[in-house]
Amino acid sequence: MSNPMAQYMVKDPQGNVYGPASVATLRDWITEGRIIATMQIAPQGTNEWIVVASHPELADLFKTAAAASEVSVAARPNPYQAGSPQPVQYQTPLSPVPSGTNGFAIAALVCGLIGCLMSLPGRSPCCCCMGFVPSLLGVIFGFVGYRQLLARGPNQGGLGMAKAGIILGAIGLLLIVVWGFVDMPKIIKAFNAAMAARR
Numbered sequence: 001m002s003n004p005m006a007q008y009m010v011k012d013p014q015g016n017v018y019g020p021a022s023v024a025t026l027r028d029w030i031t032e033g034r035i036i037a038t039m040q041i042a043p044q045g046t047n048e049w050i051v052v053a054s055h056p057e058l059a060d061l062f063k064t065a066a067a068a069s070e071v072s073v074a075a076r077p078n079p080y081q082a083g084s085p086q087p088v089q090y091q092t093p094l095s096p097v098p099s100g101t102n103g104f105a106i107a108a109l110v111c112g113l114i115g116c117l118m119s120l121p122g123r124s125p126c127c128c129c130m131g132f133v134p135s136l137l138g139v140i141f142g143f144v145g146y147r148q149l150l151a152r153g154p155n156q157g158g159l160g161m162a163k164a165g166i167i168l169g170a171i172g173l174l175l176i177v178v179w180g181f182v183d184m185p186k187i188i189k190a191f192n193a194a195m196a197a198r199r
Helices: 023-032 059-075 101-120 125-130 134-154 159-182 186-199
Strands: 008-013 018-023 038-041
Touching: 008 023, 008 101, 018 023, 038 125, 101 134, 101 159, 134 159
Parallel strands: none
Antiparallel strands: 008 018, 008 038
């Protein structure tokens, strides 16, 4: 058994040295948690450093702390044991309910359909020209509604209407261009006749 009056120096993991301190003081520091098992001590005036936990008069404190830690772990409830508190089960949030149909998508479908019907062959050139406005609006409204629906996700319906409005409006514009070239001689003839009648 070592001399109870012996003084020791303490070295922490960073290499800082403290002391001197007696065995009784070291035991108090271990109990307070100021010294851990991996720190080193050496008798004052020597360079014989040893791990604190290996000192015969200090080792029992670390054994007691280890035993208390094992008891604490064993006392914890086993989550897989019958009767143990079970983790809280959270329900998966429901999918958002669509809030109606996008107004631009509806307007695109209506305008595109009207413009496409007014631009069909067999109608007067004036009627075909009048189909230009609803066809153009169908394309514009369709793109606006399509972008809004992509940004809002499944919270609103009408994506198919927006696409249909764009397609019908584009068909109407294409028909107007085609039949405009086909009927151009008739339009020029009618214009010349009207100008001649006014003279």
